[in-house]
Amino acid sequence: MTRIAFYVGSSQHLQARLLLACKLVEKALAQGLQVYIHTDQFSTSTRLDELLWTYSDLSFIPHALAPSTERGLKVLIGHDSEPPEPCELLINLSNETPSFFERFERMAEVLDQEETILVAGRKRYQTYRNHGYTLDYHQL
Known part of the structure; x- marks a missing residue:
């Protein structure tokens, strides 16, 4: 059964959520995990794509937008396609x-303080809890 962690930032800005996702990706790669980042739309996917290349001078995160034919990538970003196998960590940046x-x-659910993001996140939390998933919660 999928273990689900909620990460709730203190900002109301998409950029802060994307930066948090970058940090989660970096941590997951250090653990050798395959990562798929699910966004809500193409513009968010491309914004995250650019940010993963530039957010830290000390890190290098090879990645691609899904679907991708590149082999050996540990990180894919998508918004309208299912990820390939193997599946280890899903970072959800969408509202669904x-x-x-x-x-x-x-799975990591990344939320911020924007009202629509919080309300949708609370509903997902309740749904997961009601279905018996193991949940962790991190207020950042």
Whole structure:
């Protein structure tokens, strides 16, 4: 069963959520995990794509937008396609539950203080809890 962690930032800005996702990706790569980042739309996917190249002078995160034919990538970003196998960590930046989340060992739900993001996140939290998923919560 998928382990789900909620990460709630103190900002109301998408950029802060994307930076938090970058930090989670960096941490996951240090653990050798395959990562799929699910966004709400193409513009968010491309914004995150650019940010992963530039957010830290000390890190290098090879990644691509899904679907990708590149082999050996540990990080994919997508908004309208399902990730390939293997599936270890899903980072959800959308406001909905990805239909494929149960294929993953772990999922990180990244939220901020924007009202629509919080309300949708609370609903997903309740749904996951009601279905018996192991939940962690991190207020940042």
